[in-house]
Amino acid sequence: MGITERKEREREEMRHLILNAAQKLFLENGYEKTSIRGIADVIEYSPATIYLYYKDKNELLLALHVVAFQKMMQEFSEVAVVENSFERLVSLGKQYIKFAIENPGLYDLMFIMQAPIEALACKDEVWEDGMKSFDFLRIIVTECKNKGHFRENLDVDTVCLTIWSYMHGLITIYLKNRMDMFEDDRQMDRMQESFQLFIEMLKVSFK
Amino acid sequence: MGITERKEREREEMRHLILNAAQKLFLENGYEKTSIRGIADVIEYSPATIYLYYKDKNELLLALHVVAFQKMMQEFSEVAVVENSFERLVSLGKQYIKFAIENPGLYDLMFIMQAPIEALACKDEVWEDGMKSFDFLRIIVTECKNKGHFRENLDVDTVCLTIWSYMHGLITIYLKNRMDMFEDDRQMDRMQESFQLFIEMLKVSFK
DNA sequence: AAATATACTAAACAGTGTTTATTAAAAACA
Protein backbone atom coordinates (compact mmCIF):
# COMPACT_ATOMS: atom_id res chain seq x y z
CA MET A 1 0.00 0.00 0.00
CA GLY A 2 2.03 3.02 -1.26
CA ILE A 3 -0.72 5.54 -0.60
CA THR A 4 0.61 6.71 2.75
CA GLU A 5 4.06 7.09 1.19
CA ARG A 6 2.63 9.15 -1.69
CA LYS A 7 0.66 11.25 0.80
CA GLU A 8 3.79 11.89 2.82
CA ARG A 9 5.62 12.85 -0.39
CA GLU A 10 2.83 15.22 -1.41
CA ARG A 11 2.90 16.74 2.06
CA GLU A 12 6.62 17.37 1.79
CA GLU A 13 6.13 18.90 -1.67
CA MET A 14 3.50 21.25 -0.28
CA ARG A 15 5.81 22.27 2.57
CA HIS A 16 8.46 23.01 -0.04
CA LEU A 17 6.02 25.01 -2.16
CA ILE A 18 5.10 27.16 0.83
CA LEU A 19 8.73 27.56 1.91
CA ASN A 20 9.85 28.60 -1.58
CA ALA A 21 7.10 31.20 -1.81
CA ALA A 22 8.05 32.48 1.64
CA GLN A 23 11.71 32.71 0.59
CA LYS A 24 10.79 34.52 -2.61
CA LEU A 25 8.75 37.15 -0.76
CA PHE A 26 11.34 37.43 2.01
CA LEU A 27 14.20 38.07 -0.39
CA GLU A 28 12.22 40.35 -2.70
CA ASN A 29 10.26 42.50 -0.25
CA GLY A 30 11.84 41.90 3.13
CA TYR A 31 10.31 40.69 6.34
CA GLU A 32 7.51 43.25 6.75
CA LYS A 33 5.89 42.30 3.49
CA THR A 34 6.16 38.54 3.97
CA SER A 35 2.65 37.82 5.23
CA ILE A 36 0.79 34.53 5.39
CA ARG A 37 -1.78 36.01 3.03
CA GLY A 38 0.96 37.10 0.64
CA ILE A 39 2.47 33.62 0.59
CA ALA A 40 -1.00 32.13 0.07
CA ASP A 41 -1.50 34.43 -2.91
CA VAL A 42 1.77 33.36 -4.51
CA ILE A 43 1.06 29.63 -4.24
CA GLU A 44 -2.63 30.16 -5.09
CA TYR A 45 -3.96 28.48 -1.95
CA SER A 46 -6.00 29.88 0.89
CA PRO A 47 -4.14 31.31 3.94
CA ALA A 48 -5.66 28.63 6.18
CA THR A 49 -3.98 25.89 4.11
CA ILE A 50 -0.55 27.09 5.24
CA TYR A 51 -1.53 26.27 8.82
CA LEU A 52 -2.05 22.63 7.80
CA TYR A 53 1.66 22.43 6.98
CA TYR A 54 3.25 24.84 9.47
CA LYS A 55 2.01 25.34 13.02
CA ASP A 56 2.36 29.11 12.85
CA LYS A 57 4.42 31.87 11.27
CA ASN A 58 7.30 31.34 13.70
CA GLU A 59 7.68 27.74 12.56
CA LEU A 60 7.62 28.80 8.93
CA LEU A 61 10.29 31.39 9.64
CA LEU A 62 12.29 28.71 11.44
CA ALA A 63 12.17 26.56 8.30
CA LEU A 64 13.40 29.54 6.29
CA HIS A 65 16.08 30.12 8.91
CA VAL A 66 17.32 26.55 8.38
CA VAL A 67 17.59 27.15 4.63
CA ALA A 68 19.49 30.36 5.30
CA PHE A 69 22.04 28.53 7.46
CA GLN A 70 22.50 25.90 4.75
CA LYS A 71 23.26 28.66 2.28
CA MET A 72 25.73 30.34 4.62
CA MET A 73 27.49 27.09 5.49
CA GLN A 74 27.86 26.31 1.80
CA GLU A 75 29.52 29.67 1.20
CA PHE A 76 31.72 29.03 4.24
CA SER A 77 33.00 25.83 2.68
CA GLU A 78 34.84 27.97 0.11
CA VAL A 79 37.36 29.08 2.74
CA ALA A 80 38.63 25.50 3.05
CA VAL A 81 40.99 26.10 0.12
CA VAL A 82 43.02 28.59 2.17
CA GLU A 83 46.11 26.73 3.43
CA ASN A 84 47.28 28.88 6.34
CA SER A 85 44.90 28.51 9.28
CA PHE A 86 45.09 32.16 10.37
CA GLU A 87 44.47 33.27 6.80
CA ARG A 88 41.53 30.86 6.75
CA LEU A 89 40.14 32.61 9.81
CA VAL A 90 40.48 35.96 8.02
CA SER A 91 38.79 34.46 4.96
CA LEU A 92 35.91 33.21 7.09
CA GLY A 93 35.46 36.71 8.47
CA LYS A 94 35.33 38.14 4.95
CA GLN A 95 32.82 35.50 3.85
CA TYR A 96 30.68 36.22 6.91
CA ILE A 97 30.57 39.94 6.06
CA LYS A 98 29.88 39.16 2.41
CA PHE A 99 26.99 36.84 3.24
CA ALA A 100 25.45 39.36 5.64
CA ILE A 101 25.62 42.25 3.19
CA GLU A 102 24.32 40.20 0.27
CA ASN A 103 21.51 38.67 2.36
CA PRO A 104 20.53 41.25 4.98
CA GLY A 105 17.04 39.79 5.43
CA LEU A 106 18.36 36.29 6.00
CA TYR A 107 21.05 37.58 8.37
CA ASP A 108 18.32 39.30 10.38
CA LEU A 109 16.34 36.06 10.53
CA MET A 110 19.40 34.04 11.53
CA PHE A 111 20.90 36.27 14.20
CA ILE A 112 18.52 39.02 15.26
CA MET A 113 14.85 38.05 14.95
CA GLN A 114 13.20 36.25 17.84
CA ALA A 115 10.76 34.26 15.68
CA PRO A 116 12.96 31.21 14.90
CA ILE A 117 14.32 31.07 18.46
CA GLU A 118 10.78 31.13 19.83
CA ALA A 119 9.77 28.36 17.42
CA LEU A 120 12.71 26.26 18.67
CA ALA A 121 11.78 26.93 22.30
CA CYS A 122 8.22 25.77 21.55
CA LYS A 123 9.53 22.48 20.18
CA ASP A 124 11.99 22.13 23.08
CA GLU A 125 14.85 22.05 20.58
CA VAL A 126 18.27 23.65 20.73
CA TRP A 127 19.71 26.09 18.19
CA GLU A 128 21.55 23.44 16.22
CA ASP A 129 22.25 25.60 13.17
CA GLY A 130 23.86 28.22 15.35
CA MET A 131 25.92 25.56 17.07
CA LYS A 132 27.11 24.06 13.78
CA SER A 133 28.27 27.38 12.36
CA PHE A 134 29.92 28.24 15.67
CA ASP A 135 31.71 24.88 15.46
CA PHE A 136 33.02 25.89 12.07
CA LEU A 137 34.68 28.88 13.71
CA ARG A 138 35.79 26.78 16.67
CA ILE A 139 37.63 24.31 14.47
CA ILE A 140 39.56 27.04 12.68
CA VAL A 141 40.48 28.80 15.94
CA THR A 142 41.61 25.47 17.41
CA GLU A 143 43.86 24.95 14.41
CA CYS A 144 45.22 28.47 14.83
CA LYS A 145 46.30 27.34 18.30
CA ASN A 146 47.73 24.04 17.04
CA LYS A 147 49.74 25.75 14.30
CA GLY A 148 51.15 28.30 16.73
CA HIS A 149 49.31 31.36 15.46
CA PHE A 150 47.55 31.64 18.81
CA ARG A 151 49.18 30.92 22.14
CA GLU A 152 48.32 27.77 24.08
CA ASN A 153 46.61 29.16 27.18
CA LEU A 154 43.70 30.79 25.32
CA ASP A 155 40.22 29.41 25.85
CA VAL A 156 38.87 28.55 22.41
CA ASP A 157 35.21 29.21 23.27
CA THR A 158 36.03 32.62 24.72
CA VAL A 159 38.12 33.52 21.67
CA CYS A 160 35.32 32.39 19.34
CA LEU A 161 32.65 34.34 21.22
CA THR A 162 34.86 37.42 21.13
CA ILE A 163 35.50 37.14 17.40
CA TRP A 164 31.87 36.42 16.62
CA SER A 165 30.73 39.32 18.81
CA TYR A 166 32.96 41.74 16.94
CA MET A 167 31.86 40.48 13.52
CA HIS A 168 28.20 40.46 14.45
CA GLY A 169 28.39 43.91 15.96
CA LEU A 170 30.14 45.45 12.98
CA ILE A 171 27.63 43.91 10.60
CA THR A 172 24.50 44.87 12.54
CA ILE A 173 25.70 48.44 13.08
CA TYR A 174 26.01 48.61 9.31
CA LEU A 175 22.81 46.73 8.38
CA LYS A 176 20.65 48.60 10.88
CA ASN A 177 21.87 51.92 9.45
CA ARG A 178 23.73 53.03 12.57
CA MET A 179 26.77 53.93 10.47
CA ASP A 180 24.77 56.78 8.95
CA MET A 181 26.24 58.55 11.98
CA PHE A 182 29.41 59.02 9.97
CA GLU A 183 28.22 61.71 7.63
CA ASP A 184 30.52 60.77 4.76
CA ASP A 185 30.03 57.98 2.25
CA ARG A 186 33.00 55.99 3.53
CA GLN A 187 30.92 53.46 5.46
CA MET A 188 32.32 50.49 3.55
CA ASP A 189 35.88 51.79 3.90
CA ARG A 190 35.40 52.30 7.63
CA MET A 191 34.20 48.71 7.96
CA GLN A 192 37.25 47.44 6.09
CA GLU A 193 39.60 49.56 8.21
CA SER A 194 38.02 48.29 11.42
CA PHE A 195 38.16 44.70 10.18
CA GLN A 196 41.87 45.09 9.35
CA LEU A 197 42.51 46.57 12.78
CA PHE A 198 40.71 43.67 14.47
CA ILE A 199 42.76 41.16 12.47
CA GLU A 200 45.90 42.94 13.67
CA MET A 201 44.60 42.80 17.24
CA LEU A 202 44.15 39.04 16.94
CA LYS A 203 47.59 38.60 15.41
CA VAL A 204 49.41 40.70 18.00
CA SER A 205 47.58 39.86 21.22
CA PHE A 206 47.03 36.14 20.70
CA LYS A 207 50.63 35.46 19.65
CA MET B 1 -1.95 87.76 24.36
CA GLY B 2 -0.71 84.70 26.31
CA ILE B 3 -3.18 82.32 24.72
CA THR B 4 -0.80 81.00 22.06
CA GLU B 5 1.83 80.47 24.76
CA ARG B 6 -0.61 78.52 26.92
CA LYS B 7 -1.70 76.50 23.90
CA GLU B 8 1.90 75.67 23.11
CA ARG B 9 2.44 74.68 26.73
CA GLU B 10 -0.65 72.46 26.71
CA ARG B 11 0.51 70.91 23.46
CA GLU B 12 3.86 70.08 25.02
CA GLU B 13 2.14 68.61 28.07
CA MET B 14 0.02 66.41 25.83
CA ARG B 15 3.11 65.22 23.97
CA HIS B 16 4.66 64.39 27.33
CA LEU B 17 1.53 62.56 28.44
CA ILE B 18 1.61 60.41 25.32
CA LEU B 19 5.36 59.81 25.56
CA ASN B 20 5.15 58.77 29.22
CA ALA B 21 2.35 56.32 28.47
CA ALA B 22 4.38 54.94 25.56
CA GLN B 23 7.44 54.54 27.81
CA LYS B 24 5.37 52.83 30.48
CA LEU B 25 3.96 50.28 28.03
CA PHE B 26 7.33 49.84 26.33
CA LEU B 27 9.16 49.08 29.57
CA GLU B 28 6.39 46.91 31.02
CA ASN B 29 5.29 44.85 28.04
CA GLY B 30 7.97 45.34 25.42
CA TYR B 31 7.71 46.60 21.88
CA GLU B 32 5.10 44.19 20.50
CA LYS B 33 2.49 45.24 23.00
CA THR B 34 3.11 48.96 22.68
CA SER B 35 0.28 49.83 20.28
CA ILE B 36 -1.24 53.21 19.51
CA ARG B 37 -4.54 51.88 20.81
CA GLY B 38 -2.84 50.69 24.01
CA ILE B 39 -1.27 54.10 24.59
CA ALA B 40 -4.64 55.76 23.89
CA ASP B 41 -6.26 53.53 26.50
CA VAL B 42 -3.69 54.47 29.14
CA ILE B 43 -4.07 58.22 28.66
CA GLU B 44 -7.85 57.87 28.16
CA TYR B 45 -7.93 59.56 24.76
CA SER B 46 -8.93 58.22 21.37
CA PRO B 47 -6.21 56.66 19.17
CA ALA B 48 -6.71 59.37 16.55
CA THR B 49 -5.74 62.06 19.07
CA ILE B 50 -2.18 60.72 19.21
CA TYR B 51 -1.81 61.54 15.53
CA LEU B 52 -2.47 65.20 16.33
CA TYR B 53 0.73 65.23 18.39
CA TYR B 54 2.97 62.72 16.60
CA LYS B 55 3.03 62.24 12.81
CA ASP B 56 3.10 58.45 13.08
CA LYS B 57 4.34 55.63 15.26
CA ASN B 58 7.92 56.00 13.99
CA GLU B 59 8.05 59.59 15.21
CA LEU B 60 6.68 58.55 18.59
CA LEU B 61 9.31 55.83 18.83
CA LEU B 62 11.95 58.39 17.85
CA ALA B 63 10.84 60.59 20.77
CA LEU B 64 11.15 57.56 23.07
CA HIS B 65 14.55 56.82 21.53
CA VAL B 66 15.71 60.34 22.47
CA VAL B 67 14.63 59.77 26.08
CA ALA B 68 16.48 56.44 26.09
CA PHE B 69 19.71 58.13 24.97
CA GLN B 70 19.34 60.77 27.67
CA LYS B 71 19.04 57.98 30.24
CA MET B 72 22.09 56.15 28.89
CA MET B 73 24.21 59.29 28.71
CA GLN B 74 23.30 60.10 32.31
CA GLU B 75 24.48 56.66 33.41
CA PHE B 76 27.63 57.14 31.35
CA SER B 77 28.46 60.29 33.28
CA GLU B 78 29.16 58.08 36.31
CA VAL B 79 32.39 56.81 34.72
CA ALA B 80 33.88 60.32 34.90
CA VAL B 81 35.01 59.61 38.46
CA VAL B 82 37.52 57.01 37.22
CA GLU B 83 40.95 58.66 37.12
CA ASN B 84 42.95 56.44 34.78
CA SER B 85 41.76 56.90 31.21
CA PHE B 86 42.11 53.24 30.20
CA GLU B 87 40.23 52.19 33.33
CA ARG B 88 37.60 54.78 32.40
CA LEU B 89 37.25 53.06 29.02
CA VAL B 90 36.77 49.72 30.78
CA SER B 91 34.22 51.33 33.08
CA LEU B 92 32.33 52.72 30.09
CA GLY B 93 32.18 49.23 28.62
CA LYS B 94 30.77 47.83 31.84
CA GLN B 95 28.18 50.63 32.04
CA TYR B 96 27.20 49.96 28.41
CA ILE B 97 26.61 46.28 29.13
CA LYS B 98 24.74 47.13 32.34
CA PHE B 99 22.44 49.58 30.57
CA ALA B 100 21.70 47.13 27.75
CA ILE B 101 20.85 44.25 30.08
CA GLU B 102 18.74 46.42 32.39
CA ASN B 103 16.91 48.07 29.47
CA PRO B 104 16.76 45.51 26.64
CA GLY B 105 13.73 47.16 25.02
CA LEU B 106 15.35 50.58 25.00
CA TYR B 107 18.62 49.12 23.67
CA ASP B 108 16.66 47.54 20.84
CA LEU B 109 15.04 50.86 20.04
CA MET B 110 18.37 52.71 20.18
CA PHE B 111 20.58 50.38 18.18
CA ILE B 112 18.56 47.75 16.33
CA MET B 113 15.08 48.91 15.36
CA GLN B 114 14.64 50.76 12.09
CA ALA B 115 11.69 52.89 13.28
CA PRO B 116 13.62 55.82 14.80
CA ILE B 117 16.14 55.87 11.95
CA GLU B 118 13.30 55.98 9.43
CA ALA B 119 11.67 58.82 11.36
CA LEU B 120 14.96 60.73 11.24
CA ALA B 121 15.32 60.10 7.49
CA CYS B 122 11.78 61.45 6.98
CA LYS B 123 12.70 64.69 8.73
CA ASP B 124 16.05 64.87 6.89
CA GLU B 125 17.85 64.82 10.21
CA VAL B 126 21.05 63.05 11.25
CA TRP B 127 21.38 60.57 14.12
CA GLU B 128 22.55 63.17 16.63
CA ASP B 129 22.03 60.97 19.71
CA GLY B 130 24.18 58.25 18.20
CA MET B 131 26.86 60.79 17.34
CA LYS B 132 26.87 62.25 20.85
CA SER B 133 27.30 58.88 22.55
CA PHE B 134 29.96 57.90 20.01
CA ASP B 135 31.73 61.17 20.85
CA PHE B 136 31.72 60.12 24.49
CA LEU B 137 33.70 57.03 23.50
CA ARG B 138 35.88 59.04 21.12
CA ILE B 139 36.96 61.45 23.86
CA ILE B 140 38.01 58.63 26.18
CA VAL B 141 39.92 56.80 23.43
CA THR B 142 41.65 60.05 22.48
CA GLU B 143 42.74 60.48 26.08
CA CYS B 144 44.00 56.89 26.13
CA LYS B 145 46.27 57.93 23.27
CA ASN B 146 47.34 61.16 24.98
CA LYS B 147 48.16 59.35 28.22
CA GLY B 148 50.21 56.73 26.43
CA HIS B 149 47.88 53.77 26.92
CA PHE B 150 47.38 53.56 23.17
CA ARG B 151 50.09 54.14 20.60
CA GLU B 152 50.14 57.32 18.55
CA ASN B 153 49.55 56.00 15.02
CA LEU B 154 46.09 54.53 15.73
CA ASP B 155 43.09 56.10 14.02
CA VAL B 156 40.67 57.07 16.81
CA ASP B 157 37.52 56.60 14.70
CA THR B 158 38.60 53.13 13.61
CA VAL B 159 39.44 52.13 17.17
CA CYS B 160 36.08 53.44 18.40
CA LEU B 161 34.13 51.64 15.70
CA THR B 162 35.99 48.42 16.52
CA ILE B 163 35.32 48.70 20.25
CA TRP B 164 31.68 49.62 19.71
CA SER B 165 31.21 46.77 17.24
CA TYR B 166 32.52 44.25 19.74
CA MET B 167 30.39 45.59 22.59
CA HIS B 168 27.27 45.81 20.44
CA GLY B 169 27.80 42.34 19.05
CA LEU B 170 28.32 40.73 22.44
CA ILE B 171 25.22 42.42 23.82
CA THR B 172 22.92 41.63 20.90
CA ILE B 173 24.04 37.99 20.78
CA TYR B 174 22.99 37.83 24.42
CA LEU B 175 19.80 39.89 24.21
CA LYS B 176 18.54 38.12 21.10
CA ASN B 177 19.01 34.75 22.83
CA ARG B 178 21.77 33.51 20.54
CA MET B 179 23.84 32.48 23.54
CA ASP B 180 21.29 29.74 24.25
CA MET B 181 23.62 27.87 21.90
CA PHE B 182 25.86 27.24 24.89
CA GLU B 183 23.79 24.65 26.64
CA ASP B 184 24.98 25.50 30.13
CA ASP B 185 23.80 28.35 32.35
CA ARG B 186 27.14 30.16 32.20
CA GLN B 187 25.99 32.78 29.70
CA MET B 188 26.79 35.70 31.98
CA ASP B 189 30.18 34.19 32.89
CA ARG B 190 31.01 33.69 29.23
CA MET B 191 30.18 37.32 28.54
CA GLN B 192 32.46 38.44 31.36
CA GLU B 193 35.29 36.17 30.17
CA SER B 194 34.98 37.50 26.63
CA PHE B 195 34.88 41.09 27.89
CA GLN B 196 38.04 40.52 29.94
CA LEU B 197 39.75 38.97 26.93
CA PHE B 198 38.81 41.95 24.76
CA ILE B 199 40.18 44.37 27.37
CA GLU B 200 43.45 42.41 27.32
CA MET B 201 43.46 42.59 23.51
CA LEU B 202 43.14 46.38 23.67
CA LYS B 203 45.86 46.64 26.31
CA VAL B 204 48.33 44.42 24.48
CA SER B 205 47.81 45.31 20.84
CA PHE B 206 47.31 49.07 21.17
CA LYS B 207 50.35 49.55 23.43
C1' DA C 1 -22.41 1.71 -2.75
C1' DA C 2 -22.03 3.66 1.86
C1' DA C 3 -19.13 5.33 5.49
C1' DT C 4 -15.12 7.43 6.80
C1' DA C 5 -11.12 10.16 6.52
C1' DT C 6 -8.52 13.84 4.23
C1' DA C 7 -7.56 18.38 1.96
C1' DC C 8 -9.05 22.65 1.43
C1' DT C 9 -11.34 27.08 2.06
C1' DA C 10 -14.75 30.97 3.23
C1' DA C 11 -15.67 33.55 6.83
C1' DA C 12 -14.94 35.28 11.12
C1' DC C 13 -12.11 36.91 15.25
C1' DA C 14 -9.07 39.89 17.33
C1' DG C 15 -5.61 42.52 16.56
C1' DT C 16 -2.58 46.40 14.09
C1' DG C 17 -1.42 51.56 12.08
C1' DT C 18 -3.70 55.27 9.95
C1' DT C 19 -7.29 58.51 7.70
C1' DT C 20 -11.63 60.84 7.22
C1' DA C 21 -15.82 63.06 8.41
C1' DT C 22 -18.16 64.93 12.22
C1' DT C 23 -18.96 67.18 16.52
C1' DA C 24 -18.16 70.02 20.52
C1' DA C 25 -15.56 73.65 22.52
C1' DA C 26 -12.62 77.54 22.52
C1' DA C 27 -10.93 81.85 20.42
C1' DA C 28 -11.41 85.76 17.44
C1' DC C 29 -14.04 89.06 15.36
C1' DA C 30 -17.93 92.24 14.71
Next chain:
DNA sequence: TGTTTTTAATAAACACTGTTTAGTATATTT
Protein backbone atom coordinates in the same frame (compact mmCIF):
# COMPACT_ATOMS: atom_id res chain seq x y z
C1' DT D 1 -22.77 90.98 23.53
C1' DG D 2 -23.66 87.54 19.41
C1' DT D 3 -21.64 85.52 15.41
C1' DT D 4 -18.10 83.52 12.88
C1' DT D 5 -13.94 81.03 12.67
C1' DT D 6 -10.50 78.15 14.34
C1' DT D 7 -9.10 74.35 17.16
C1' DA D 8 -9.30 69.80 19.62
C1' DA D 9 -11.15 65.41 19.95
C1' DT D 10 -13.36 61.39 18.37
C1' DA D 11 -16.29 57.62 16.14
C1' DA D 12 -16.05 55.01 12.41
C1' DA D 13 -13.99 53.19 8.63
C1' DC D 14 -9.98 51.38 5.72
C1' DA D 15 -6.61 48.22 4.78
C1' DC D 16 -3.82 45.43 6.71
C1' DT D 17 -2.01 41.44 10.03
C1' DG D 18 -1.90 36.21 12.25
C1' DT D 19 -4.98 32.67 13.41
C1' DT D 20 -9.26 29.66 14.26
C1' DT D 21 -13.57 27.54 13.18
C1' DA D 22 -17.06 25.46 10.70
C1' DG D 23 -18.33 23.61 6.49
C1' DT D 24 -17.56 21.43 1.86
C1' DA D 25 -15.93 18.85 -1.66
C1' DT D 26 -12.70 15.00 -2.73
C1' DA D 27 -10.24 10.78 -1.91
C1' DT D 28 -9.78 6.52 0.58
C1' DT D 29 -11.48 2.66 3.12
C1' DT D 30 -14.88 -0.49 4.42
